[in-house]
Amino acid sequence: LPEQEAFDIEYWLLEEAKLARMPRPKSLAGRVALVTGGAGGIGAATAERFLREGACVMLADIDEAALATAHDGLARSFGADVVRAVQMNVTDEAQVATAYAQMAVEFGGIDILVSNAGIASSAPVEETTLALWNRNMDILSTGYFLVSREAFRTFRAQDIGGSVIFVASKNGLAASPNASAYCTAKAAEIHLARCLALEGAEGGIRVNVVNPDAVLRGSRIWEGEWLDQRASTYGTDKGGLEEMYRQRSLLKRSVLPEDIAEGAYFFASDLSAKSTGNILNVDAGNVQAFTR
Numbered sequence: 001l002p003e004q005e006a007f008d009i010e011y012w013l014l015e016e017a018k019l020a021r022m023p024r025p026k027s028l029a030g031r032v033a034l035v036t037g038g039a040g041g042i043g044a045a046t047a048e049r050f051l052r053e054g055a056c057v058m059l060a061d062i063d064e065a066a067l068a069t070a071h072d073g074l075a076r077s078f079g080a081d082v083v084r085a086v087q088m089n090v091t092d093e094a095q096v097a098t099a100y101a102q103m104a105v106e107f108g109g110i111d112i113l114v115s116n117a118g119i120a121s122s123a124p125v126e127e128t129t130l131a132l133w134n135r136n137m138d139i140l141s142t143g144y145f146l147v148s149r150e151a152f153r154t155f156r157a158q159d160i161g162g163s164v165i166f167v168a169s170k171n172g173l174a175a176s177p178n179a180s181a182y183c184t185a186k187a188a189e190i191h192l193a194r195c196l197a198l199e200g201a202e203g204g205i206r207v208n209v210v211n212p213d214a215v216l217r218g219s220r221i222w223e224g225e226w227l228d229q230r231a232s233t234y235g236t237d238k239g240g241l242e243e244m245y246r247q248r249s250l251l252k253r254s255v256l257p258e259d260i261a262e263g264a265y266f267f268a269s270d271l272s273a274k275s276t277g278n279i280l281n282v283d284a285g286n287v288q289a290f291t292r
């Protein structure tokens, strides 16, 4: 190489090495997120993902003890100034309004809502009581409506747009045995997201959905009644269920809370600036989506 060219290349390589060592600006720096169900598996993993990208996060959950544990763990890792917690039942209008008021005081507003708080229940339709049906509708459909309505009110008042992410379920698209109340409530969440995407677009409010397939590890849903009922529906234990879901996925991989968090991060960040009303199935290519 001519001397000048060799010098230029060396100079360029040194500059590149310097750039690679420079800290990248965090993609959610300066943004504030509310994560409902933040004490649970997917919610806590999502909060952690956002905190790693520089966001401030308010965890909201009905379970006070689990909320304190999740909050303290994240505060130890990221600092108490960037993570807060509020006890809130998503079906309680007044508690939802109070949580948003607390966010305004502590973080000065909100940019991202992850509506994720949820339950799962399983029963054949003839054994589904009205109480069980209503519980699913209340927490999943009505709860998602209440937290996103409050987000819309705040986004409109702030006038800077925002991102709403619903953690729904692939069961909101595909029927699952002995879970009509849960599947129907999850389908309503998905359709609510579409309606809100239509309403929010003009004000720069994006609304998208992440649909997990079964996430057994880290989820408290898979520790109680739902686990027993699914185990009896499919005639196997927790390990057998995880293997069943893994085997029936196209990619033959188990879905983890961190995988759902990655989807939520995509919709929270500017990577998805041109996506609204969309559904991302994080299901390792679940076989129910295909005819085969």
Ligand code: NAD
Pocket (backbone or CB within 6 Å): 036, 037, 038, 039, 040, 041, 042, 043, 060, 061, 062, 063, 066, 088, 089, 090, 091, 116, 117, 118, 119, 120, 139, 143, 167, 168, 169, 170, 211, 212, 213, 214, 215, 216, 218, 219, 220, 221, 222
């Ligand atoms: P999880 O039980 O670990 O977390 C859910 C959290 O929601 C819990 O901390 C719980 O206390 C909270 N919660 C429940 N009712 C509430 C209420 N009324 N108000 C406020 N908080 C409430 O479960 P997860 O697996 O992390 O589930 C998160 C979301 O993902 C749920 O909406 C669930 O339906 C959905 N999902 C989960 C799976 C899965 O297999 N784990 C699959 C598809 C969809």
